[in-house]
Amino acid sequence: MASLAAAQVQEVRSITRIERIGAHSHIRGLGLDDALEPRAISQGMVGQKMARKAAGVILQMIREGKIAGRAVLLAGQPGTGKTAIAMGLAQALGPDTPFTSMAGSEIYSLEMSKTEALTQAIRKSIGIRIKEESEIIEGEVVEVVVERAAGGGGARSGRLTLKTTDMETNYDMGTKMIDSLLKEKVQAGDVITIDKATGKINKLGRSFARARDYDATGQQARFVQCPEGELQKRKEVVHTVTLHEVDVINSRTHGFLALFSGDTGEIKSEIREQINSKVAEWREEGKAEMIPGVLFIDEAHMLDIECFSFLNRALESETAPVVIMATNRGITRIRGTNYKSPHGIPLDLLDRMIIVPTTPYSHQELREILNIRCEEEDCQMSADALTVLTRVATETSLRYAIQLITTASLVAKRRKATEVSMEDVKKVYSLFLDEHRSEQFLKEYQDEFMFNDGSGDASQLMEVSQ
């Protein structure tokens, strides 16, 4: 009996796959109430009330969808929650609004020009809602099998068995499909629809037949009937596609060449113009609806002067999304020039932006953030350990303190303790240097490092001689 119970517990654990925890995975929204007033601690957000309030106003502007091509700059010191606010905004907007997140340095590539990369990013941030008839597979999942080819790293193959009350079919899946199935955490007993053309998976709920099977399904599980009739149906569905996706569909070379062409590459401007006019036509006829989204450019100071002037122009277009940039620079050189400017962004673009500042966190707020991170990283921490950690965060940086959470919990685990104590934190504090202490150390022992013997000239000589 006991072994049976143990087996069941095992099964429950295997159902909920462990997700990886990212730096901002604790953020679930902006933490605003209905009147868009920021709550002190909510949805993973702490402090930064003014910036969050400003983000709330921007959120409202995006939701209304009327105003195109506005730019917002989040400016603040490192570790003051600029990216967190952008992530929170994305979460608050919901999955139907396109939100493209990129880093400023992503545009530099050998395969694509800078402006092409920016144009693609801009067009990825504009959605079109359109009704289209498409092939839908709708059924209850009987089995999902994912096999990895022997030898590791090779291609994966997947098989999916679906059924309705009248039939049952096996499907073969490609790698993309396997990934999205795993992402949606599809398991046996779920009733799902798959759009055959786009591969989009929609979970309708769990089958009634499985209602008694698991206690682990949770309260939010919705129970639905197993579908009837054929698995594959033609249905009119409302799609949300981005302008970029429409570009890609229309620019693919077909036939023999399709075998060799890669994913996208550069898209001709004629095709874009054609699509713009087509979309305008659809909108006039009421067939489609435009959903302007958000383009978020992190580390915006990494863009160069050409990109900035391109953005100046691009923002004036009717079909421009709201562009949010984040930077942690003060007055610095604009990349690609010798001029200095606030945030490393030229004044004419700055003039078109609204600037939202973020300020360093207070002692109490740091404690709250660390507490939230401890929960997110599944780590029990004693009160005095948290106090020490907060002090570390005030004296060094928040990021360094967050790094210490999991490391300290691993140290605690090694001595078989359930809770992280102050000693554990002290131990990892001595094991891992923060940036400041590392600098101190370097200054002290600089002479003993490579290429540092004697004056600066000598080191240069050595490099040249190599």
Added chain:
Amino acid sequence: MKRKFCVIDKIESREQNFDKLKDFLSKGDVEKMYRKTIWYNSLLNAEKTCLKDEKIKKIHYKFEDGREMVEEYNVDTKVLLRRAWKMKGKLGGEGKWSVEIGDPIPETTPNADAISIVESKDQPVVLKRNTRINIEWRIRNLPYPIETYSIKAQNDQKLIIISTSNKKYYKKLEVPELVRLGLSIDQMHIDATHKYNTLIITYKKPQQLLDMEREWYAELDKIKPIKDIPNECQTQ
């Protein structure tokens, strides 16, 4: 070929004496009913191009509403071998051919990344064939014995529905040929056999359809085939 037609005539007359009687009364009208259908007229009005390739005659139709269709006829037997429609996506892009009758067009092997989800190779596939007197569906990879299947004509939705007692297979078959002429599906004309893991369903073509097909083939003879066939595929 002539003999076959006579056979059908006999069966028809035995089964539908009443219809035969009506034919006698207003023979011209009823027999040529198909001429009034939207389908026949759209065929007449379509822009047609013809290609002749030894034993096969290919006709490309461009309809007034912008749709495209291709038919392939065997020149000797005058039987339609394949009919395919061009499916255009709403978002644009090059459309795919969807085959209504005949063997599917073999696709160039797509790379494994591109395919998202397809039926496994061992799953049932429906093939629709056109013969002189029958419309025929062949469903391969169906191992269950003949008693498993129930095949019913459903006239509300103009479908033939195949279901299985073991709940493994279910399929709605459309019969656009009959729908286009406004004819109903008759359970009497449906026949099924099961052999070599294949379920073969045949539907005897009604006289109206046979007449129309015969007349339409004669009509197609009026179209001049294009002389300059691209012969890059031929050897030498």
